Amino acid sequence: MSAWRSFDWGVFWPGARHWPWLMMGEHMTTQTKSLYDRLGGGEAIHAITESWVARAGGDDRTNGRFVRTDLPRLKKNVADQLADQLCEITGGPCAATGRSMRETHAWMKITTGEFDVVMQHLRAALDELHVPKAEQDELAGLLQPMRDDIVEVESPQTGTLLPHHSYQAGRAVHWSGHL
8 A cells, every 4th residue: 555545644634534535545444345345255145145045945934935846956046146136236246137026026926924034034144144233234224125026915924835827837937046
């Protein structure tokens, strides 16, 4: 780092505080880091999504949607796609591809209760990986707006099956891998 950046310009020139690029340097706080970096980067994001998907897939309140699915393949695909999505929305270097959350979940008739259970599993995965509460809250805040794109049925009911018309020849028609 150059000497001019490590110098405390605020002492020498009080107006320097209005020029943030002069104040940058080794003394960056965690608040200047992206959530992606504060979570631990790509490996941590993958660990979060793998735990999250395994928890939701193993819960009878949510796994009824996957009874006619190759669950191991689905878990890997979902974890990979969720990792890309989390990477992107937390400020990481990834670009999520695939259909929107609304397109992915159209006709799945996901209930408010099921959405809440999946979000509880996210919190449990974050707790398991010792993610601080501030970062957990920030991530939940980034995901919560997607609720309207995912939930089609305002009901506390859980454990519902995927509507039969969403299947064609034993394969999910509307499934792209997002929970």
